[in-house]
Amino acid sequence: MRHHVTLIPGDxxxxxxxxxxxxVLKAAGVDIQWDHxxxxxxxxxKSGTPVxxxxxxxxxxxxxALKGPTTTPVASGHRSANVILRQELDLYACIRPVKSVPxxxxxxxxxxxxxxRENTEGLYGGQELEVTKGTFVALKVxxxxxxxxxxxxxxxxxxxxxxxxxxxxxxxxxLKLSDGLFLHRAYQVAExxxxxxxxxxxxxxxxxRLVTDPSQxxxxxxxxxxxxxxxxxxxxxxxxxxxxxGANIGNDYAVFEAVxxxxxxxxxxxxxxxxxxxxxxxxxxxxxxxxxxxxxIDTAVESVFLQGHVRTRDxxxxxxxxxxxxxxxxxx
Ligand code: ATP
Numbered sequence: 001m002r003h004h005v006t007l008i009p010g011d012x013x014x015x016x017x018x019x020x021x022x023x024v025l026k027a028a029g030v031d032i033q034w035d036h037x038x039x040x041x042x043x044x045x046k047s048g049t050p051v052x053x054x055x056x057x058x059x060x061x062x063x064x065a066l067k068g069p070t071t072t073p074v075a076s077g078h079r080s081a082n083v084i085l086r087q088e089l090d091l092y093a094c095i096r097p098v099k100s101v102p103x104x105x106x107x108x109x110x111x112x113x114x115x116x117r118e119n120t121e122g123l124y125g126g127q128e129l130e131v132t133k134g135t136f137v138a139l140k141v142x143x144x145x146x147x148x149x150x151x152x153x154x155x156x157x158x159x160x161x162x163x164x165x166x167x168x169x170x171x172x173x174x175l176k177l178s179d180g181l182f183l184h185r186a187y188q189v190a191e192x193x194x195x196x197x198x199x200x201x202x203x204x205x206x207x208x209r210l211v212t213d214p215s216q217x218x219x220x221x222x223x224x225x226x227x228x229x230x231x232x233x234x235x236x237x238x239x240x241x242x243x244x245x246g247a248n249i250g251n252d253y254a255v256f257e258a259v260x261x262x263x264x265x266x267x268x269x270x271x272x273x274x275x276x277x278x279x280x281x282x283x284x285x286x287x288x289x290x291x292x293x294x295x296x297i298d299t300a301v302e303s304v305f306l307q308g309h310v311r312t313r314d315x316x317x318x319x320x321x322x323x324x325x326x327x328x329x330x331x332x
Contacts, residue, residue: 006065012262013272014068020274040070091248103305117227142178147185165218242273245280273312300331
């Protein structure tokens with residue numbers, strides 16, 4: 001069956017990892033008609049906006065997109081393309097499976113957890129104002145609707161994927177109303193799932209427990225900012241940002257992208273590890289019902305890491321993006 005998917009290569013290492021991913025998908029024999037669109041800095045230079053209308057229209061038409069990382073300037077400049085996409089398309093659930101990769105040396109060998117990050121509100125509305133001279137306020141928006149939606153998505157995923165425990169990370173000791181609502185809704189939804197246990201941990205203590213023994217966690221349910229921060233922390237537990245995939249899912253659309261950013265420090269040098277985007281594409285194939293191709297790519301990635309000869313620099317090796325991709329194609 002032919003699929004129609006929007007492709008957004010993005011900025012920085014985006015082109016390099018997207019090219020590698022397309023090669024792998026092609027070799028796996030999946031029939032995809034790609035609609036190439038832009039977002040991020042590239043789009044801003046070309047059309048004056050980080051997310052052109054044509055990009056949104058394409059995703060609305062196709063329902064599914066594969067996206068590389070986009071650059072967002074710090075402390076000034078344009079709004080994040082990611083935030084715009086997630087809010088415009090109501091991609092409220094950000095799903096990031098973090099799993100140890102056999103053959104990849106890291107501090108832990110038995111990590112297998114899934115992060116659910118609320119993707120549309122919290123501090124990410126970017127609503128900031130100067131209330132008096134020298135005093136700024138950033139609005140953290142928390143609604144019953146979004147808290148319920150992300151909690152429902154988390155427990156439904158747990159039930160479907162045979163996971164048994166959800167830990168809610170929060171700061172409801174300080175933010176009693178906003179994080180309090182997030183926590184309260186999670187426990188309410190948990191009542192509908194007697195087979196899945198639910199507990200909560202204050203987010204600072206959660207960081208400490210994660211770096212001490214990540215194997216004690218099964219699923220993490222987090223609001224937007226905590227989910228952002230803990231995603232990178234958890235990537236560090238299994239070997240780094242080059243490995244961890246992600247999906248942004250709403251009721252109508254799905255955008256698959258790696259956890260990592262555009263990595264300007266290594267862009268254009270052929271050093272990027274494409275695994276995170278390739279694994280995001282595996283999640284996309286599962287979403288599209290292409291289970292066989294998804295499993296083939298997954299197995300090929302596993303076997304390259306298990307063989308242990310070909311590694312990109314972030315994992316202590318010497319291989320370029322292309323050399324790694326070549327090894328993956330051979331394994332396929
Ligand atoms: P953002 O704000 O978009 O998250 P960032 O610059 O804070 O961007 P990343 O772009 O994710 O963060 O990069 C953080 C570090 O990880 C950089 O040193 C980068 O080189 C490295 N890195 C990220 N992704 C990869 C990758 N796919 N392969 C190799 N190294 C990577």
